[in-house]
Amino acid sequence: MxxxxxxxxxxxxxxxxxxxxxxxxxxxxxxxxxxxxxxxxxxxxxxxxxxxxxxxxxxxxxxxxxxxxDLPSALSPRVLNALKADSRTVDLRALAPYFYNLGARILELYEEEEMVEVLSEAFKLRAAVIADQAHNPRGALGDGADFLRGLDENERQLFRAAHDSAKSVRSWIAEMTKK
Amino acid sequence: MALPLPPGLTPPEIAFLCEMELVTVIPRQRLEGLDLLGGPTPTLIPPHRSNIPLWFALLLKRQRRANIAPPPWLHPTSLAAILQFETEKSTDAFSPPPRLPPSADGSNTTSPPFLPFSVVDAAADALPYHWLELGEILLEAAPDDFEEPDQVRRLMRDLREVRMAKLRAGVDVLDAGGGFKMNGVGGMEVAEGRAFIGGVIDGLRKIGASREQQRRDREREERENGYTATTDDDDDDQMDM
Incomplete structure (x- = not known):
């Protein structure tokens, strides 16, 4: 850990x-x-x-x-079903600010094969959207704003990482042109 | 505690490494060969073309002592062909990297920047490892040596967009312990994707940690109960730690 x-x-x-x-x-x-x-x-x-x-x-x-x-409400079957149906519309932050970490901790205590599957799939699917939003300069302001507000803390770090690395390449090119 | 810098190379560091790539120059002045730490440079006699490291070429270009001949893959037609290949033929994979030169004993350990992938007689149909950096540097330092710099710039930008989209789409196949085929990906693209892809794999590993632990416990139990686990699983265990 x-x-x-x-x-x-x-x-x-x-x-x-x-x-x-x-x-x-x-x-x-x-x-x-x-x-x-x-x-x-x-x-x-x-x-x-x-x-x-x-x-x-x-x-x-x-x-x-x-x-x-007991199972926290953030990981209730209702939420898992919603994640299975369309993980992109779920507001994870409202459920738990550290949704995936909480899930991982709970999984240490419970044996829930299905939950691992659902969480991994949801994380992957949402990560793809996060990457697209991070490279879209209008992402944080336009239609992606609702999705980005619903990111849990792990996903926020992911968004920042994707955004920062794209920015550093862009700023390298810009700096070179300035010289 | 953690280092202040993220793992991996930053874009300026990659560009620095890229400056060791050999490029072809057409000298305008005679210059005797220099004995540098990286090896001697050829004697530059106009109008004979010579292959010298990029940093040296940039220096000569800035002093107007030489013109840089862009590598053939930076020509608009070859870029357009590669772009077409990337968008139409291989929609999930990157275009293949340039072929390695044949070596005598079959064990070629040389890698860029020590291979002449960017000299004037390099292959025109493949992007070398440092394509993005080299292209940007040349477009910036020697736009007058290109026939159509604006079109090259536009094609480079299109290629970059297409390839970055592929890199991001690759997240679907990622797995906590799985591999990810990235043949033909460039140095700058690796730098751009590293933080994100690493983050996704870390997240998946965290979620799957309990399952992994159970699997390991089960295997250990099986072993202790007399079942012999295959050696393959043993290797897996070592890797995961």
Whole structure:
């Protein structure tokens, strides 16, 4: 995985995932807005990924784990179906700013062969559009604006990379002509 | 931590490497051969044509001591033919690179810029590795040596657009561990596509990391249970790490 100081990895881990408490925890009600109360068994809470993961996989003295991790809404079957149908129209940024990183982290915990396929295909298809937009000087302003707004953080870096490399070649040519 | 520069060469660095390509000049003044670190240059006797490195040719051109003869593939008709080939005949692949000269023992390890792909008697029907850089530099430094510089410039731009579109379309066949055939692609085009293609492969690898891990675990289990994995898979494992 990424470096300890990788901001993107930290922000990925900070994304919320739905968790269900399997045990009643005294005094933990403040997470759910119930200050001073207990966390009831079976209550659903949104926890950051790092915390939810820790609690879900840690096996304490009793055999059951403290919480179960549910699939975040960003990776629900509804979203995957939309990606399968036409990945270019999905606003990934609204679903999760680090959509693909979140997907990769969830895939570490769940075995979802199909999700890998869907995410890879969507990433590839969208990458082709990103490349076209990055080389189109009016891309960020014209009709591509909606698509570009829906890019997740990975795709934004991709857009920047494609745009910058095209720009550096153009500026080399321009600089040579100036001399 | 990360280096401030992105991996790979920047366009000015590629143009610098391109200046080692041999080009043909028609000298206007006599110049004795020079013993340079890169090897001796031929004695320039007008009006005999000689092949000298591009940087030297540019210097002489700037001092009006020589004219540069553009390589045959920079002629409008050959550029138009290559453009037609790229757009009509091979719509997904790049036009093939120039053929390597035959070598005595069959093991030719010489690569551009040490092959004379841009001298006046080079092949006219193929774009060499440094085609984009060399073309731009020559059009800039010696437009008066071209018969129709504007048309060459237009064709170069068309070719570049067509080829960059192909490079981008190649994303469809990319895979986390797969290869990508880019025969005939130029140095500057590699520089332009590197960041994007590398980014796509990195992203795919990240998404597929869990599947890869499972596959590896399964194989290890199989091996421990007595099944012998084929040596092929072993190689794969080494590569992926």
């Amino acid at each position: 990424g470096s300890y100081y990788d901001i993107d990895a930290i922000l990925t881990d900070a994304q919320k995932v739905p968790c269900t408490f399997e045990l009643t925890v005294p005094g933990l009600g403040y997470i759910d807005g119930n200050i001073g109360g207990d966390m009831k068994q079976g209550s659903k809470v949104e926890l950051p990924l790092w915390l939810g993961e820790m609690l879900a996989i840690s096996q304490n003295l009793s055999t059951s784990s403290l919480v179960t991790l």
